[in-house]
Amino acid sequence: MKIGTYTAFGALNQRLLLFGISAGVGALMSNWLAKRLISRMSEHNFRAVVVGFMALSGAVMTWRQRETLLGLM
Numbered sequence: 001m002k003i004g005t006y007t008a009f010g011a012l013n014q015r016l017l018l019f020g021i022s023a024g025v026g027a028l029m030s031n032w033l034a035k036r037l038i039s040r041m042s043e044h045n046f047r048a049v050v051v052g053f054m055a056l057s058g059a060v061m062t063w064r065q066r067e068t069l070l071g072l073m
Contacts, residue, residue: 006012038046062069 003012003017041049
């Protein structure tokens with residue numbers, strides 16, 4: 001219903017529909033792969049990976065805001 005409504009009002013064209021389908025297929029594939037990887041991973045390794053990604057994320061966010069942070073000093 002939503003896709004039909006968006007198309008009828010011109011908010012969804014063929015190009016956007018293809019992008020959406022591509023994103024959906026990519027999400028399905030990545031979820032399937034992640035489920036397989038996580039099921040084989042020990043709890044210790046899982047926690048280490050999560051903490052590693054959290055640290056990396058924090059470092060990236062800090063780096064991107066470096067000018068703002070330096071301006072506060």
